[in-house]
Amino acid sequence: MFFAQGFWFPDGASTNTGDHDWLFHFILAISAIFFALIIAVGTAFVLKYRRRPGVSAEKSPTHNGTLEIVWSVIPSILIVFIFYYGFTTYLASRTMPPEAFEVQVTAKKWSWEFNYPNSAQDPDLYVPAGKAIRLVMTSEDVIHSLSIPAFRLKQDVVPGRYTDSWFQCDEPGTYNLFCTEYCGTLHSKMLAKVHVLPQAEFDDWVEKAADIVGNAPSLLAAGEILYHKRGCAQCHSITGETLTGPSFLGSFGTERAISGGGRVTMDENYVRESLVNPQAKVVAGFQPVMPTFKGMKDDEITAIITYLKSLAKGE
Amino acid sequence: MNAAAAADHGHGDHGHGHHEESFASKYLFSVDHKMIAKQFLFTGILLFLLGGALAVGVRWQLAWPFSNVPIFGKFSPENYYASMTMHASVMIFLVIIPLLVGFFGNWCVPLMIGAGDMVFPRLNMWSYWMFLSGAVFFLASFLVEGGPSGGGWTSYPPLAVLQQGQGVNLWGLGVLFTGFSGIMGAVNYITTILKLRAPGMTLFRMPLVVWSILITSILTLLATPVLGSTVLMLFLDRVAGTSFFVPDGLVAAGKVITGPAAMGETARAGGGQVLMFQHLFWFYSHPAVYIMVLPAMGIVSDILATFARKPIFGYKPMIYSMSAITGLGFVVWGHHMFQSGMNPYLGLSFMVATMFIALPSAVKVFNWLGTLWRGQIHFEVPMLFALSFVGMFIIGGLSGIFMAATPVDIHIHDTYFIVAHIHYVVFASTVMAIFAAIYYWYPKMFGRMFNKGLGKLHFWLTLLFLNGTFMLMHYVGTQGHPRRIAVGAWDESVKAGYKYLQDFHWANVVMTVSAICLGFAQLPFFFNLFWSMYRGKKCGDNPWRANSLEWATPTPPPHGNFAGPVAVYRGPYEYSHPDMKEDYAPQHIEDGTPVVQAQIHS
Numbered sequence: 073m074f075f076a077q078g079f080w081f082p083d084g085a086s087t088n089t090g091d092h093d094w095l096f097h098f099i100l101a102i103s104a105i106f107f108a109l110i111i112a113v114g115t116a117f118v119l120k121y122r123r124r125p126g127v128s129a130e131k132s133p134t135h136n137g138t139l140e141i142v143w144s145v146i147p148s149i150l151i152v153f154i155f156y157y158g159f160t161t162y163l164a165s166r167t168m169p170p171e172a173f174e175v176q177v178t179a180k181k182w183s184w185e186f187n188y189p190n191s192a193q194d195p196d197l198y199v200p201a202g203k204a205i206r207l208v209m210t211s212e213d214v215i216h217s218l219s220i221p222a223f224r225l226k227q228d229v230v231p232g233r234y235t236d237s238w239f240q241c242d243e244p245g246t247y248n249l250f251c252t253e254y255c256g257t258l259h260s261k262m263l264a265k266v267h268v269l270p271q272a273e274f275d276d277w278v279e280k281a282a283d284i285v286g287n288a289p290s291l292l293a294a295g296e297i298l299y300h301k302r303g304c305a306q307c308h309s310i311t312g313e314t315l316t317g318p319s320f321l322g323s324f325g326t327e328r329a330i331s332g333g334g335r336v337t338m339d340e341n342y343v344r345e346s347l348v349n350p351q352a353k354v355v356a357g358f359q360p361v362m363p364t365f366k367g368m369k370d371d372e373i374t375a376i377i378t379y380l381k382s383l384a385k386g387e
Numbered sequence: 388m389n390a391a392a393a394a395d396h397g398h399g400d401h402g403h404g405h406h407e408e409s410f411a412s413k414y415l416f417s418v419d420h421k422m423i424a425k426q427f428l429f430t431g432i433l434l435f436l437l438g439g440a441l442a443v444g445v446r447w448q449l450a451w452p453f454s455n456v457p458i459f460g461k462f463s464p465e466n467y468y469a470s471m472t473m474h475a476s477v478m479i480f481l482v483i484i485p486l487l488v489g490f491f492g493n494w495c496v497p498l499m500i501g502a503g504d505m506v507f508p509r510l511n512m513w514s515y516w517m518f519l520s521g522a523v524f525f526l527a528s529f530l531v532e533g534g535p536s537g538g539g540w541t542s543y544p545p546l547a548v549l550q551q552g553q554g555v556n557l558w559g560l561g562v563l564f565t566g567f568s569g570i571m572g573a574v575n576y577i578t579t580i581l582k583l584r585a586p587g588m589t590l591f592r593m594p595l596v597v598w599s600i601l602i603t604s605i606l607t608l609l610a611t612p613v614l615g616s617t618v619l620m621l622f623l624d625r626v627a628g629t630s631f632f633v634p635d636g637l638v639a640a641g642k643v644i645t646g647p648a649a650m651g652e653t654a655r656a657g658g659g660q661v662l663m664f665q666h667l668f669w670f671y672s673h674p675a676v677y678i679m680v681l682p683a684m685g686i687v688s689d690i691l692a693t694f695a696r697k698p699i700f701g702y703k704p705m706i707y708s709m710s711a712i713t714g715l716g717f718v719v720w721g722h723h724m725f726q727s728g729m730n731p732y733l734g735l736s737f738m739v740a741t742m743f744i745a746l747p748s749a750v751k752v753f754n755w756l757g758t759l760w761r762g763q764i765h766f767e768v769p770m771l772f773a774l775s776f777v778g779m780f781i782i783g784g785l786s787g788i789f790m791a792a793t794p795v796d797i798h799i800h801d802t803y804f805i806v807a808h809i810h811y812v813v814f815a816s817t818v819m820a821i822f823a824a825i826y827y828w829y830p831k832m833f834g835r836m837f838n839k840g841l842g843k844l845h846f847w848l849t850l851l852f853l854n855g856t857f858m859l860m861h862y863v864g865t866q867g868h869p870r871r872i873a874v875g876a877w878d879e880s881v882k883a884g885y886k887y888l889q890d891f892h893w894a895n896v897v898m899t900v901s902a903i904c905l906g907f908a909q910l911p912f913f914f915n916l917f918w919s920m921y922r923g924k925k926c927g928d929n930p931w932r933a934n935s936l937e938w939a940t941p942t943p944p945p946h947g948n949f950a951g952p953v954a955v956y957r958g959p960y961e962y963s964h965p966d967m968k969e970d971y972a973p974q975h976i977e978d979g980t981p982v983v984q985a986q987i988h989s
Contacts, residue, residue: 100789121760123696140701215661
């Protein structure tokens with residue numbers, strides 16, 4: 073059980089899992105042997121040489137050249153082997169396959185944004201199975217780290233520069249994606265899923281995702297999709313519950329006090345302004361923490377406004 | 388300078404030692420190394436309670452996310468992150484390093500080399516007061532609006548730069564002041580050890596404890612200034628609008644920031660490098676781990692030899708190993724940054740250096756085993772703690788190899804596996820060695836023997852519950868449990884995201900219950916510490932029948948330490964020599980026959 077694959081790790085799903093897990097289990101085996109050996113010898117000494125009244129310690133050498141060389145050389149050989157195997161595996165994980173499919177990743181407090189070559193965008197990562205995927209990542213604010221335990225993948229996402237990483241997953245399925253670099257209050261909420269789809273399904277998805285408004289049955293339906301996909305749901309409830317931001321339930325068309333004095337009516341122009349420049353008018357009692365959605369397309373803004381209107385009427 | 392001169396110097400310098408001193412000059416502004424050691428000891432122990440309480444807050448949150456923490460009440464994510472940050476900061480900067488170096492170095496170094504006091508007694512006093520000022524800054528941060536720093540003890544920018552409130556500023560000042568304290572101590576130890584040794588006390592006749600303090604002090608002297616300047620740069624980024632670590636175009640709260648986010652708006656140039664902070668920070672903070680473990684190794688070496696009644700095995704290899712660990716310790720900082728976006732070929736050098744640290748560490752473990760071989764092992768309380776140090780250090784050391792192997796590190800980085808590793812090194816090893824040291828030198832420090840039954844109870848409970856707390860962390864870590872997750876922030880949607888972590892909830896509960904028990908397991912220690920000071924059995928000058936010079940002093944040692952001139956005739960580990968009548972031969976007695984024979988009470 074101790075050395076069984078599933079005991080230590082979540083099921084591996086990427087092509088590099090084998091090398092990684094093998095190295096882990098190799099080090100584990102070496103460590104277990106050394107630990108058992110040292111503890112056994114130590115325990116034996118402690119029991120055998122415990123104090124007996126009237127007996128004094130036996131004369132024994134205070135050093136032993138052969139012994140000291142042996143216990144320096146054997147660990148050295150093991151270390152060199154672990155180093156060699158580890159470094160070649162590491163280099164392979166850091167060498168991007170030239171034919172890899174690229175996904176641009178933007179991390180911000182506290183959500184992920186995955187951007188595809190055809191301008192599709194989603195808070196979850198969708199990738200085709202059986203193909204090398206290269207993630208090119210940057211952060212808008214603080215350091216984040218993209219981690220997918222099932223792929224044994226982790227890479228810091230750093231503001232002011234790009235980092236990258238790659239993986240290939242042959243088995244379609246859904247996997248967890250975490251932020252593993254502490255990034256502030258809602259760090260533990262910075263989660264996403266990885267959806268690995270068969271190539272055809274992925275092609276279909278990515279085409280639809282590029283034009284959410286065009287592919288949705290109605291503007292209202294598109295608005296609802298965008299409410300979830302663009303991360304609004306994280307801070308604005310549709311149930312009346314107050315989260316980080318005000319709830320959307322019954323709010324469209326109402327007048328609110330804004331921090332710094334004054335009042336504002338939540339109309340079409342206010343929603344638009346709040347998306348593009350969120351700090352212009354913050355509702356009193358809330359922190360100015362909303363990220364900007366400056367790049368959002370006009371038809372998407374319209375769809376979201378439609379959705380907010382429907383919530384005002386309680387549909 | 389010979390010992391007589393050193394002792395005279397001690398007396399002459401502190402002539403007031405012979406008449407009644409005022410309370411303030413005896414207990415507060417003392418320049419006597421033993422009193423300063425006690426100041427560090429009691430301040431450190433007090434702050435140990437605070438650090439422990441913060442740890443329980445963190446653990447409580449992980450086990451019972453939506454319930455009230457006893458005494459404190461409901462935890463917000465901010466409370467959780469502040470507890471996590473301050474637990475680590477308090478334990479590292481205010482407990483472990485001050486206890487090991489400030490308390491223990493101060494107590495032992497002059498006594499063990501046959502000196503009357505430290506070479507710079509006033510600098511020594513300053514070192515304590517700088518430390519206390521640092522502690523006050525840390526404590527003050529609990530009282531300001533917004534609470535203490537929630538930036539993690541690593542305070543990575545830009546997060547720590549953008550954090551609102553005064554918490555991070557006070558944290559920075561606290562680190563700066565404790566850093567100064569460490570540097571002052573280091574200068575003092577190095578000079579004292581090199582200049583004030585008694586006649587005959589050659590470098591290779593010094594106990595390994597003294598060697599470990601010497602090596603640690605060199606490490607402190609070289610590494611701490613880097614931390615100081617790094618924290619100062621972070622501080623300036625926060626309050627003065629500099630951009631050492633702030634890149635261009637950073638977005639905070641939906642807009643590009645142009646000024647110190649915490650302090651209002653002034654122009655900020657940008658163009659800083661966030662990774663530079665990590666390089667500078669770990670350039671100190673990795674060696675800091677060795678600052679926290681080398682003195683522990685010295686302590687354990689001495690205690691094992693005394694209670695096995697055997698010379699230490701491989702005395703010189705022990706010294707070379709410590710030096711090798713120190714040298715290599717300066718070129719391994721990058722192993723904290725394999726995922727940071729650093730060039731992978733740079734990772735290569737850090738990887739190989741890190742792995743080779745395993746070698747001197749292994750040599751030390753084998754030497755400790757060699758010391759036990761054919762000994763006459765006395766199971767006194769300090770010995771139990773020292774033996775457990777060896778076992779726990781093996782676990783902490785071996786788990787380090789997993790991290791050095793980069794492909795494995797990618798998966799376990801920033802998971803609970805790392806938390807397990809650091810706690811096996813710093814708690815299970817170092818804190819156990821601190822306990823060993825307190826028990827071992829207790830009779831000399833206070834002139835009375837502690838209660839041995841309570842000491843053993845303390846040992847077994849601590850050993851059991853520390854493993855209960857930290858062992859399972861390896862397992863949940865490899866399964867992918869991230870560290871620094873404020874479970875308090877979980878709502879129903881997040882619970883779904885972490886669904887697979889729910890499977891390990893039982894483990895979090897076991898660890899938390901164990902951690903609380905670990906806290907209660909310290910009660911016998913606290914009781915013993917204070918009760919035995921007044922009620923313990925009086926003991927002779929050398930209750931453990933040990934060789935080194937501190938046992939040659941009157942008990943407790945007076946101002947100036949030694950009753951008369953001391954000279955040294957042999958190394959510190961001449962136990963059970965066949966030509967000697969007794970099984971020990973004190974360093975200061977020419978023919979090796981101890982004058983006073985005290986018995987070990989088992």
